[in-house]
Amino acid sequence: MLDTALMISLGLIVAAMAMNVVRLAKGPDVPDRLLALDTLYVNSIALIVLLGLWLNTKTYFEAAILIAMLGFVGTMAICRYLLRGDIIE
Amino acid sequence: MTFTLLAEGVVAFLLVAGGVFAFTGSLGMLQLKDFFMRLHGPTKGTTLGIGCILIASMLYFTVTQREFHVQELLITLFLFITAPVTGHMLAKTGLHMHLRFITGTRGSLPELRDEDVGQSRVARPAKARHPWRTRRKSLQMKSRQKPRLPR
Numbered sequence: 001m002l003d004t005a006l007m008i009s010l011g012l013i014v015a016a017m018a019m020n021v022v023r024l025a026k027g028p029d030v031p032d033r034l035l036a037l038d039t040l041y042v043n044s045i046a047l048i049v050l051l052g053l054w055l056n057t058k059t060y061f062e063a064a065i066l067i068a069m070l071g072f073v074g075t076m077a078i079c080r081y082l083l084r085g086d087i088i089e
Numbered sequence: 090m091t092f093t094l095l096a097e098g099v100v101a102f103l104l105v106a107g108g109v110f111a112f113t114g115s116l117g118m119l120q121l122k123d124f125f126m127r128l129h130g131p132t133k134g135t136t137l138g139i140g141c142i143l144i145a146s147m148l149y150f151t152v153t154q155r156e157f158h159v160q161e162l163l164i165t166l167f168l169f170i171t172a173p174v175t176g177h178m179l180a181k182t183g184l185h186m187h188l189r190f191i192t193g194t195r196g197s198l199p200e201l202r203d204e205d206v207g208q209s210r211v212a213r214p215a216k217a218r219h220p221w222r223t224r225r226k227s228l229q230m231k232s233r234q235k236p237r238l239p240r
Binding site: 001002004005006008009010011012013015016017019020022023029030031032034035036038039042043045046049050052053056058061064065068069072075076079080082083 | 097098100101102104105107108109111112114115116118119124127128130131135136138139142143145146149150153158160161163164167168171172174175178179181182183185186188
């Protein structure tokens with residue numbers, strides 16, 4: 001039961017990441033691409049957690065925490081740049 | 090035995106629910122017509138989906154390894170704090186850059202009209218301005234109009 005659920009969840013997450021890449025490629029404006037990148041890193045955290053569940057290890061959670069924090073900081077930096085024209089004033 | 094089976098069922102349900110929620114969020118981001126409509130999917134659906142998946146992982150490692158794990162709870166808490174901040178900043182960026190929106194996006198409630206757009210409607214450009222192309226074109230035009238200095 002757990003293997004089937006893991007396979008279903010992996011397929012759904014990979015399909016979600018493919019849709020994010022489509023939006024990243026054809027987004028008409030800069031905030032659309034920024035939103036696509038933001039969702040892409042969130043989905044990549046889910047993919048890493050599912051990989052850790054599949055391999056039955058706890059090694060990858062530090063990578064997930066790192067991706068979460070750096071993705072948030074990067075999104076905030078690009079938002080500040082688009083809003084104010086500068087990141088740190 | 091029955092406790093293990095019950096925990097396995099809960100973990101499987103949370104995994105499938107998380108995958109469905111993340112898929113729905115990304116589908117909304119792909120299919121909706123407008124940036125301000127597209128913002129709704131990732132900020133709610135994807136966040137809830139990854140919360141479900143992380144809680145499923147926490148339950149799985151708690152049950153199988155007989156010790157309590159809080160690392161996934163840390164990621165869940167961090168994502169649940171940062172997702173509304175990201176959505177707020179992205180909405181501010183979209184409003185600042187005057188992105189195009191369909192007419193159904195901006196609700197025209199009569200009791201909200203005064204504080205929303207003021208007494209007169211704000212004129213918006215028909216097409217979104219590209220941030221650096223327009224600047225570069227204006228710079229090129231200025232440099233073209235400048236007379237060249239004789240050496």
